[in-house]
Amino acid sequence: MTATGGNGARILVIDDEPQIVKLLRVTLQAHHFEVHEAANGGTGIYQASIVHPDLIVLDLGLPDMSGMEVLQRVREWSRVPIIVLTAKEREDDKIAALDSGADDYVTKPFGMGELLARIRVALRHVASSTNEPILQFGGLKLDLAQRLVELDGNRVKLTPTEYDLLKVLASNAGKVITQRQLLQQVWGGHHHESDSHYLRIYIGHLRKKLEEDPTRPKFIETEPGIGYRFLLQD
Amino acid sequence: MDAARGKGRGAHAALPWAWLPYVSVTVVVVLLTVLLHAVGLGYDRVNIVLLYLFPVLFSAVYWGIGPSFYTAAISVLAFDFFFVPPFFSFSVDDLRYLFSFFVYLAVAALTATLAARLKLQLRYARQREAHTASLYTLSRQMTAISDLQTLLSNVCRQVSATLDAAQVVIYLPRGSGNGSGSGDGSGTGEQELQLAATSSVSGDEAVFGSGESEMVIAKWVFRHGEMAGRGSGTLREYSGLYVPLRTEERIYGVLAVQTANGNEAAVFTQENKRLLEAFGGLTATAIARVKLGEEAKLAHLTAESERLRTALLDSVSHELRTPLATIIGSATGLIEGEPIFSSADRLELLATIRDGALRMNRLVTNLLGMVKLESGMLRLRMSFCDVEDMLGVVLAQVKNYQQHRRIRIQLPSHPSYFAGDEVLLEQVLVNVLSNAIKYSPDGSEIVIAVQEDTASQQVIITVADEGLGIPKGEEERIFEKFYRASSASHVTGTGLGLAICKGIVEAHGGTITAEQPAAASGNGNGNGNGKGAVIRIALPIGNREAIDRMTAEEERRSEDV
Numbered sequence: 064m065t066a067t068g069g070n071g072a073r074i075l076v077i078d079d080e081p082q083i084v085k086l087l088r089v090t091l092q093a094h095h096f097e098v099h100e101a102a103n104g105g106t107g108i109y110q111a112s113i114v115h116p117d118l119i120v121l122d123l124g125l126p127d128m129s130g131m132e133v134l135q136r137v138r139e140w141s142r143v144p145i146i147v148l149t150a151k152e153r154e155d156d157k158i159a160a161l162d163s164g165a166d167d168y169v170t171k172p173f174g175m176g177e178l179l180a181r182i183r184v185a186l187r188h189v190a191s192s193t194n195e196p197i198l199q200f201g202g203l204k205l206d207l208a209q210r211l212v213e214l215d216g217n218r219v220k221l222t223p224t225e226y227d228l229l230k231v232l233a234s235n236a237g238k239v240i241t242q243r244q245l246l247q248q249v250w251g252g253h254h255h256e257s258d259s260h261y262l263r264i265y266i267g268h269l270r271k272k273l274e275e276d277p278t279r280p281k282f283i284e285t286e287p288g289i290g291y292r293f294l295l296q297d
Numbered sequence: 298m299d300a301a302r303g304k305g306r307g308a309h310a311a312l313p314w315a316w317l318p319y320v321s322v323t324v325v326v327v328l329l330t331v332l333l334h335a336v337g338l339g340y341d342r343v344n345i346v347l348l349y350l351f352p353v354l355f356s357a358v359y360w361g362i363g364p365s366f367y368t369a370a371i372s373v374l375a376f377d378f379f380f381v382p383p384f385f386s387f388s389v390d391d392l393r394y395l396f397s398f399f400v401y402l403a404v405a406a407l408t409a410t411l412a413a414r415l416k417l418q419l420r421y422a423r424q425r426e427a428h429t430a431s432l433y434t435l436s437r438q439m440t441a442i443s444d445l446q447t448l449l450s451n452v453c454r455q456v457s458a459t460l461d462a463a464q465v466v467i468y469l470p471r472g473s474g475n476g477s478g479s480g481d482g483s484g485t486g487e488q489e490l491q492l493a494a495t496s497s498v499s500g501d502e503a504v505f506g507s508g509e510s511e512m513v514i515a516k517w518v519f520r521h522g523e524m525a526g527r528g529s530g531t532l533r534e535y536s537g538l539y540v541p542l543r544t545e546e547r548i549y550g551v552l553a554v555q556t557a558n559g560n561e562a563a564v565f566t567q568e569n570k571r572l573l574e575a576f577g578g579l580t581a582t583a584i585a586r587v588k589l590g591e592e593a594k595l596a597h598l599t600a601e602s603e604r605l606r607t608a609l610l611d612s613v614s615h616e617l618r619t620p621l622a623t624i625i626g627s628a629t630g631l632i633e634g635e636p637i638f639s640s641a642d643r644l645e646l647l648a649t650i651r652d653g654a655l656r657m658n659r660l661v662t663n664l665l666g667m668v669k670l671e672s673g674m675l676r677l678r679m680s681f682c683d684v685e686d687m688l689g690v691v692l693a694q695v696k697n698y699q700q701h702r703r704i705r706i707q708l709p710s711h712p713s714y715f716a717g718d719e720v721l722l723e724q725v726l727v728n729v730l731s732n733a734i735k736y737s738p739d740g741s742e743i744v745i746a747v748q749e750d751t752a753s754q755q756v757i758i759t760v761a762d763e764g765l766g767i768p769k770g771e772e773e774r775i776f777e778k779f780y781r782a783s784s785a786s787h788v789t790g791t792g793l794g795l796a797i798c799k800g801i802v803e804a805h806g807g808t809i810t811a812e813q814p815a816a817a818s819g820n821g822n823g824n825g826n827g828k829g830a831v832i833r834i835a836l837p838i839g840n841r842e843a844i845d846r847m848t849a850e851e852e853r854r855s856e857d858v
Contacts, residue, residue, distance in 0.1 A: 154678070154720060172654070259681060263681055263682075264683075264712075267683055267685065267686065270685075277685050277689065278688045278689045278692055278708075279689065279693075280689050284689075284693070285686050285687075285689060285690050287687075287720045287723050288678065288719060288720040
């Protein structure tokens with residue numbers, strides 16, 4: 064994994080902490096990314112329009128304006144993937160950022176491997192936005208055209224809701240999906256915040272059918288307090 | 298007779314009904330005279346004189362000295378007029394009768410004086426008894442009350458009731474009412490007073506005690522520690538009496554009494570002033586007691602926080618310095634000695650840096666968690682929790698450092714859902730499980746068991762390890778902040794993790810306890826040898842019906858496809 068380069072993809076880092084910026088610059092450049100920097104929100108927004116980055120790493124705590132504001136302003140005109148950096152124990156901030164269009168988040172302090180994985184997933188989703196009819200993750204195969212799910216060659220029977228849930232998660236594989244996003248995409252507009260218990264029960268059902276050991280999930284990982292992430296199979 | 302009556306009336310003209318005893322006595326003497334005359338005891342003069350003593354004694358006992366002297370006088374006159382020859386004349390035949398009159402009057406005067414004094418003493422005794430009773434009531438109330446405000450209003454009410462005074466107020470130095478303990482004001486004189494309590498019912502017109510002049514007198518009394526106002530030696534032209542609340546060493550405030558219009562003379566008697574002084578002393582003692590109690594509490598808190606601060610400093614400085622030392626050492630070594638390290642050495646140093654930093658990160662997380670709990674900033678985000686889901690997250694988090702310990706999970710046959718804050722409860726489970734890993738040998742087994750207790754409506758999660766165990770008697774203490782079990786001194790740690798767990802679990806209305814493992818559980822394999830610890834977490838299920846309904850509904854829905 065570590066050997067995979069960035070192939071010159073352009074990353075804009077918006078962060079006011081020189082130490083973090085330095086760390087990201089050195090590491091990302093070593094992985095063959097082209098790194099641009101902005102130390103505050105205003106410059107960040109300006110740079111985003113000038114540099115046309117392939118991806119933005121955005122710190123939510125900025126000196127001049129909130130990271131949320133930068134996020135919303137960039138989202139007004141750009142679909143560029145945005146990964147937010149947040150402090151720990153700020154679940155509300157993370158959810159708000161993800162629901163306002165951030166693609167993923169990394170909690171400080173973070174491991175470099177984790178950040179690189181998030182960056183790669185985000186870049187890949189931009190590249191492969193064409194609808195592939197068959198998704199394959201290790202032993203799990205989803206045939207989107209025929210609504211078929213197979214695990215190690217055996218057909219898995221899913222209810223329509225379970226199937227929809229799996230489809231949303233799997234087609235965003237590697238990316239975190241908030242509870243609200245899942246409710247919206249699976250149940251449609253008519254859902255309520257307190258309906259998250261349905262989600263939990265369906266995830267439980269799905270894991271029973273797909274996972275060998277539901278307490279050590281290989282496919283559907285829980286992001287505590289935020290949502291779920293479909294794991295990419297190595 | 299008329300003259301005597303008139304004189305009696307004149308002397309007590311101010312008091313209504315003061316003439317009543319004189320009239321009554323006159324009537325009695327007249328009746329007695331008529332009776333004696335009719336019965337014809339006219340010649341047994343000794344008995345007659347003795348009978349005439351009755352009204353005297355009677356009036357002495359009931360009306361006091363004035364009426365009894367009056368009775369004696371008219372009795373002598375009646376005796377002389379009707380029974381001493383020559384009859385129906387004030388003149389006396391035998392001059393020895395004059396001596397008899399004199400003896401009679403002397404006896405009458407003496408008995409009257411004695412009886413009247415006795416009566417007065419009785420009245421004083423009764424009054425004293427009433428005062429003592431009210432002082433006793435007050436002192437008893439005071440020992441039971443530890444809240445200053447209640448205490449003061451009680452004093453006001455009691456004084457008001459005892460003295461029949463219209464209004465009673467208490468002044469205290471500003472800032473002392475809220476228990477800040479700043480009332481260090483004896484003698485400084487610059488301290489501002491404020492109205493701390495009053496007996497008057499709200500809605501009174503112009504509450505006594507809040508006026509400028511009243512405040513000035515109160516301040517004077519507070520400064521000088523002497524009584525002032527009506528009926529005292531100073532500032533007697535003002536209405537109301539001001540009594541300092543003083544103990545031997547300090548003046549705590551001022552008690553002011555205002556009477557209803559006009560009856561100041563009746564209220565501010567010498568006796569009542571003494572009583573007020575006693576009230577003042579009692580109140581001052583009570584205030585002192587409450588203050589001392591507050592100061593003691595504060596001192597205890599200070600000592601406790603001092604102890605915690607020391608523990609925090611010791612623990613944090615050690616726990617921060619150790620990883621910092623490894624980080625700084627490894628990093629400087631790498632920078633300065635670049636060429637001499639083999640790539641394996643370099644990897645090892647880098648891993649040391651990472652582990653040190655991770656350890657510091659855990660410490661900071663725990664410290665922040667503790668601060669959050671202690672400052673009351675902890676807000677539960679209740680949601681619908683699935684134990685299985687939570688365990689998945691927890692296992693993923695400890696995966697990197699469980700090494701070869703086997704973690705076995707026992708779940709009930711049907712899913713366990715309950716209401717809770719999943720992020721915080723996962724933190725609890727991670728802390729407990731990390732402890733189990735930290736204090737047990739590599740290769741041993743850790744069992745996480747989940748049960749639903751339908752009787753108590755709780756989900757019970759136990760984490761059992763085969764490690765060091767908890768010394769007997771320390772099962773509760775290990776949940777205290779900065780407390781480390783005596784058996785764990787060789788393992789690094791802050792003593793914060795379990796304290797945070799306890800805080801979080803209790804915020805959920807649950808309990809977390811440590812238990813000794815059941816003796817029979819020694820299964821022979823591994824290094825168990827019957828040791829180990831069990832941490833038991835019991836969490837209320839919450840709205841059971843709603844959860845059951847949702848579960849049933851969902852199961853039904855998923856069936857019908």
